[in-house]
Amino acid sequence: MTANYAIETYDLKRIYKIRGPKRKDDPAERVALGGVSLQVARGGLFGLLGPNGAGKTTLIKILSTLLLPSSGRALVDGLDVTKDVTEIRRRISMVSGGETSGFGLLTVEENLWMFARFYGLENADAKRRIDEMLEVVGIADRRRTKIADLSTGLRQKMNFIRGFISDPDIIFLDEPTLGLDVTAARDVREFVKRWLRQNPDRTILLTTHYMAEADELCDRLAIIDSGKLLVEDTPAGLKKRVQDEAMFVLKVAPLGKPVEGDRIEDVPGVQRLAVTDHDAHVELTMALTGEDALPGVLAHLSRRGAGLVSLEKREPTLEDVFIQLVGRRLTEAAGVEA
């Protein structure tokens, strides 16, 4: 039986009970998912983009049968996550960022063999798959290294192999490049892309709070914030939504004090604004209705004595989409009064 969708959720809710709230007026419950409805087609990579605490891990845990929903329905490969637990587990796997699983005393290949056997693989098959994947990921020379002696990057590469070794139909990757250096993160992304090219019928659900990662990897993507899905589209489709605006990045030093009743947002033509404080300058990312709004902005900056360091027009990114939808940046940099 093949279901139409790899993943379906219908008004999925999850509420955590807070054990022993610290103060009397602290809430006793936290709504981690506030009614999520989502359909993920079979094949390809679906991304779930959202800030910390958005509910990404909670959703993945429910879909991977580690957590029960409080209400609503979730189907994986057409199977119900509350009822068909064993059957779902045979078809899925999961890799999380910052994972420390396995046994430090065992070597890379021993750990992988152990996890392959947890899925009932035959010895010869397990060994063949381990060999192949170690080769692909480029850590074949570390096969006999005890995993306690591996760097974070190598360890996460091993975790990746662990997740793919059982030949799953659907894989959940929860912030898989968290804490990795640039090179290791790129290797991991390359591996994911390659695996999907070779296995176009499989589905990956990936969560991330890195915009560029979502943009690079995802066929489709949903933005989630505070337990709600805000939008779901292709990365290009999402960016198109902000295309008719002009995006400018201005670096100023200093920014200067705003005058009451004369903030940047009040300048005609300024749609949205995000401010990031860097050591040496302040970065203003703004969406204008058009280029003709720019002189007004520059006049405003000069009124408040701001010094312009650089000015750049750029293509819209997913970050702009996020700001439009949520009203703040995804990576919460220190807010500066604008």
Add this chain to the structure above:
Amino acid sequence: MSTRARKATGITLFWRILWARAYPRIVGAWREKDWLFFETVVPLGTTAGFVFVYRAAGAPPEFAGFAVLGGAMTAFWLNVLWAMGSQLYWDKDGGNLELYVLSPGPLMAILVGMAVGGIFMASVRAVTVIVVASLLFNISYQVSSLPLLILVFLVTMAALYGLGMIFASVFLASGREAWHLANLLQEPIYLVSGFYFPVSALGFWVATFASVIPLTLGMDAIRQIIFSTQSNIGFLPVETELILLCFLAVILLALAWYSLRKLEEIGRRDGRLIERRR
């Protein structure tokens, strides 16, 4: 990766998981040999203490043999209390527990694997203690029936590690408090279960209550089998003890299975227990 992986189910899957989880313990025992040293030297020291006291007090000579057996069997009790009891807690801490639950096999297979690995680790220590102490103190054995000895040992292990699996769930669910309890239990059990003397010396009622710990009846039966020239040292006849141990094994393993199911249920409902704390 053109061909799909063939994944076993049912008994075959259980069997593969069992040995996969036993493997790190069996291999680990060889890779960290200093453990072996400490865990044989300490019981050897305690055993030697009892032997000297018995000999100085003019106790019957077989008492030295009783102490040697007890010294060896401490390896299993320590293994159950610590390596079994705390293992799920550590596995949760490292993120393995989540992966056990995520995999399609039953958690019971993982726990049985831990137990088999643990029995192997502890057996290496126990045999070392028996061999060294027997040579040192010149102990001689009269085994009445080797098959019976093996049977009693295996049933005792099944019951004892069933208890260990229950500990594992309880420790995980209750956290630190259970650890303190285990710490408190460690020494008194040596006394109450009769590690260094026949449990019958404590009287019928104490021996009966102590029989909840499978090692009590197990050791008593083993003593009767391997020191068969001595009479009247046993608490109950070997056959009775074997039957009781069988009951104990079934009950404890069933409880272990039930508590693991509960554990997963509570974990999935409450969103704690299983997952690693960040």
